[in-house]
Each structure stands twice: as structure tokens, then as C-alpha cells.
Amino acid sequence: MSERQYHSGMRSCAQELEAPAYALGSVDKTLRVIHILRDGNPIRVSTVARDLGIGVSTAHRIMAMLVFHGFAVQGSKRQYLPGPALGAPVLMxxxxxxxxxxxxxxxxxxxxxxxxxxxxxxxxxxxxxxxxxxxxxxxxxxxxxxxxxxxxxxxxxxxxxxxxxxxxxxxxxxxxxxxxxxxxxxxxxxxxxxxxxxxxxxxxxxxxxxxxxxxxxxxxxxxxxxxxxxxxxxxxxxxxxxxxxxxxxxxxxxxxxxxxxxxxxxxxxx
CATH class of the missing domain: 3.30.450.40 (GAF domain)
Known part of the structure; x- marks a missing residue:
């Protein structure tokens, strides 16, 4: 593969990852929290609010929904950890x-x-x-x-x-x-x-x-x-x-x- 072909292929991949023109803000923020949870470090509602630039009440609603669907679990000291849905194996x-x-x-x-x-x-x-x-x-x-x-x-x-x-x-x-x-x-x-x-x-x-x-x-x-x-x-x-x-x-x-x-x-x- 030539260097030109390589970079052309990379540009193609980059275009596929381009942010949607009409991204849903609430969905985007929820998915960002899932990325944070996936790393395994305990997080607090206040941390989510600060990192995403949203109100504490909004962050709390996001975390409550993620817990409801199994993407997060609430541990001690009001911290959240990755839930079972993040590590669940893929079924045939x-x-x-x-x-x-x-x-x-x-x-x-x-x-x-x-x-x-x-x-x-x-x-x-x-x-x-x-x-x-x-x-x-x-x-x-x-x-x-x-x-x-x-x-x-x-x-x-x-x-x-x-x-x-x-x-x-x-x-x-x-x-x-x-x-x-x-x-x-x-x-x-x-x-x-x-x-x-x-x-x-x-x-x-x-x-x-x-x-x-x-x-x-x-x-x-x-x-x-x-x-x-x-x-x-x-x-x-x-x-x-x-x-x-x-x-x-x-x-x-x-x-x-x-x-x-x-x-x-x-x-x-x-």
C-alpha cells in the first residue's frame, strides 16, 4: 500500500467517526459517562457534573438511569462503579x-x-x-x-x-x-x-x-x-x-x- 493510499484510508475512517450533525445532547452525555465508568474508577455525581459541564440534578438523573439499566452500580460513600451490563458477554x-x-x-x-x-x-x-x-x-x-x-x-x-x-x-x-x-x-x-x-x-x-x-x-x-x-x-x-x-x-x-x-x-x- 502506498503512503497516499494509507492516508486516504485514514481520512475515510476519520470521516466515519465524524460527530453527527444533529447529536442528541442527553444521549451524548450519557455515553460519555459510560466511557468514564468503563475505566473502572469510582465516580461521584459531582464529578460527572463537573466533567460534563452540567447541573448536579442532571448528572444525578443520568446516573439513576444507568443504574436502572445495569450500566452502573452504586457502591459505598455514594460512589458509582461499572455495572454488569458493561462487562456482560455477547450472546449468540x-x-x-x-x-x-x-x-x-x-x-x-x-x-x-x-x-x-x-x-x-x-x-x-x-x-x-x-x-x-x-x-x-x-x-x-x-x-x-x-x-x-x-x-x-x-x-x-x-x-x-x-x-x-x-x-x-x-x-x-x-x-x-x-x-x-x-x-x-x-x-x-x-x-x-x-x-x-x-x-x-x-x-x-x-x-x-x-x-x-x-x-x-x-x-x-x-x-x-x-x-x-x-x-x-x-x-x-x-x-x-x-x-x-x-x-x-x-x-x-x-x-x-x-x-x-x-x-x-x-x-x-x-
């Missing part, structure tokens, strides 16, 4: 599409039957990823489609963790690997997770009480298949209605049937 599109196609009709029927929001969730290591959300009725707090959250923080994640060994559980949430994945739990929190998993095994389903989203609680079951225990079905409901859901035998029965049916369907297609 074909596999995800096949899973959604197999589960879609079952999830939609269940949402209509129970009258609540239903999520299809896949656990990848220490993270729970929402692949499909049905019945959200346009409510932002219930639409977690695409979200990546620590598995210990959700009913869906905990339901899928009931089948892992003690050694694997410690690998996921204790030590260097967990620290790098932003899923490390201290001794007290890890002990509480162990107790909650034991309670989940006894009652047959997992419960989360506003542990992921304020005002939203959930019950979740793993699909009934030894090959697919990383896949769960979760039903989300306003927190004030969670007890009614748990004690409603008809709706809980519908959730169990949906998990069983999806497990059987995935076994056949595997």
Missing part, C-alpha cells in the same frame, strides 16, 4: 432468537392469564439478563427487557442459582472473579444469599421484594428441565400485590405450568 443472536421464539407464546399466554408482567430471563454467570418482557402496559419500571442485573438481586436470578454447587456459588459472588464482574458480596450478604436460596428450594420458587426496582416485586421459577435451569420465568407485580399473587393458587399454578411447558419445549428442540 441465533440462540437468543430461537429461545425467544420458543418461549414467546408461552410468556404471552401466561401474562394474559395472571394479568401481570412476565419476564423471560437467562442467567449468564453471575448476571441475569432479561430477554423478553410481556405485559408491561407501557410502564417503564416494569419493562426490564435487555437489562443485565446481578443474579443475586432478582427473583429470576436466584431461582436459577438454586441448582449451582456451593463452590460455584462462591466463585460467582466471592473473590477476584466476582470483584471484576462487580458482583462481589461481603460475608454477611453472601450468607443471606445462601439462606434465601435455601428458602427458595423449600418453597419451590424465588421471591424478590423491591430488590431490583423500587415498588416492584416478583416471583420466579426455573424452567423444569435439567438442561435449562439457567432460564427462568418471572412474574412482576406492584409490591403491594405480591402477597395476593403468592397465595393465589390458580395463578401460581399457571406459572408452574408455563415453566414446565417451556422446559419440555426446549428439551425437544435441543
Amino acid at each position: 443472536a441465533k440462540d437468543v432468537d430461537q429461545l425467544r421464539q420458543a418461549a414467546g407464546p408461552i410468556i404471552e399466554q401466561l401474562a394474559a392469564t395472571v394479568g401481570e408482567t412476565v419476564n423471560l430471563t437467562l442467567r449468564v454467570g453471575p448476571h441475569a439478563r432479561v430477554l423478553l418482557a410481556v405485559g408491561t402496559n407501557g410502564r417503564t419500571e416494569f419493562d426490564r427487557s435487555g437489562a443485565v442485573l446481578p443474579a443475586y438481586a432478582t427473583a429470576a436470578g436466584r431461582a436459577s442459582l438454586t441448582g449451582v454447587s456451593q463452590e460455584q456459588l462462591e466463585h460467582l459472588f466471592r473473590g477476584p472473579a466476582a470483584e471484576r464482574a462487580s458482583t462481589e458480596l461481603d460475608e454477611e450478604a453472601f450468607a443471606e444469599l445462601e439462606r434465601e436460596l435455601n428458602r427458595t428450594r423449600i418453597r419451590g420458587f424465588a421471591i424478590s421484594l423491591e430488590s431490583a426496582v423500587k415498588g416492584v416485586s416478583a416471583v420466579a421459577l426455573p424452567v423444569a428441565s435439567a438442561k435449562t435451569r439457567t432460564i427462568t420465568i418471572a412474574v412482576l407485580t406492584p409490591s403491594e400485590a405480591i402477597e395476593d399473587l403468592i397465595h393465589d393458587e390458580a395463578r401460581m399454578g399457571a406459572i408452574r405450568e408455563a415453566a414446565q411447558l417451556l422446559g419440555e419445549r426446549l428439551e425437544v428442540e435441543d
Whole structure:
């Protein structure tokens, strides 16, 4: 390649990276914060406001949205760290599409039957990823489609963790690997997770009480298949209605049937 061709190619690349003529300011600032988080250094709202030249209230809203979508987590001393969405592995599109196609009709029927929001969730290591959300009725707090959250923080994640060994559980949430994945739990929190998993095994389903989203609680079951225990079905409901859901035998029965049916369907297609 000649020097002229080389520089021509470099100019072409530079043109591709040219800033959009009608860039959305709020999107640009949010993406800049993601770049800052990716470096792994703890940041504060005041730092975001200063570096981006915006008000503290605007910076706070940006950070709250990034936490909601799993791109940031709030640590001690009001500092923010990279969230699980920044380090989540890329899933094979074909596999995800096949899973959604197999589960879609079952999830939609269940949402209509129970009258609540239903999520299809896949656990990848220490993270729970929402692949499909049905019945959200346009409510932002219930639409977690695409979200990546620590598995210990959700009913869906905990339901899928009931089948892992003690050694694997410690690998996921204790030590260097967990620290790098932003899923490390201290001794007290890890002990509480162990107790909650034991309670989940006894009652047959997992419960989360506003542990992921304020005002939203959930019950979740793993699909009934030894090959697919990383896949769960979760039903989300306003927190004030969670007890009614748990004690409603008809709706809980519908959730169990949906998990069983999806497990059987995935076994056949595997």
C-alpha cells in the first residue's frame, strides 16, 4: 500500500467517526459517562457534573438511569462503579432468537392469564439478563427487557442459582472473579444469599421484594428441565400485590405450568 493510499484510508475512517450533525445532547452525555465508568474508577455525581459541564440534578438523573439499566452500580460513600451490563458477554443472536421464539407464546399466554408482567430471563454467570418482557402496559419500571442485573438481586436470578454447587456459588459472588464482574458480596450478604436460596428450594420458587426496582416485586421459577435451569420465568407485580399473587393458587399454578411447558419445549428442540 502506498503512503497516499494509507492516508486516504485514514481520512475515510476519520470521516466515519465524524460527530453527527444533529447529536442528541442527553444521549451524548450519557455515553460519555459510560466511557468514564468503563475505566473502572469510582465516580461521584459531582464529578460527572463537573466533567460534563452540567447541573448536579442532571448528572444525578443520568446516573439513576444507568443504574436502572445495569450500566452502573452504586457502591459505598455514594460512589458509582461499572455495572454488569458493561462487562456482560455477547450472546449468540441465533440462540437468543430461537429461545425467544420458543418461549414467546408461552410468556404471552401466561401474562394474559395472571394479568401481570412476565419476564423471560437467562442467567449468564453471575448476571441475569432479561430477554423478553410481556405485559408491561407501557410502564417503564416494569419493562426490564435487555437489562443485565446481578443474579443475586432478582427473583429470576436466584431461582436459577438454586441448582449451582456451593463452590460455584462462591466463585460467582466471592473473590477476584466476582470483584471484576462487580458482583462481589461481603460475608454477611453472601450468607443471606445462601439462606434465601435455601428458602427458595423449600418453597419451590424465588421471591424478590423491591430488590431490583423500587415498588416492584416478583416471583420466579426455573424452567423444569435439567438442561435449562439457567432460564427462568418471572412474574412482576406492584409490591403491594405480591402477597395476593403468592397465595393465589390458580395463578401460581399457571406459572408452574408455563415453566414446565417451556422446559419440555426446549428439551425437544435441543
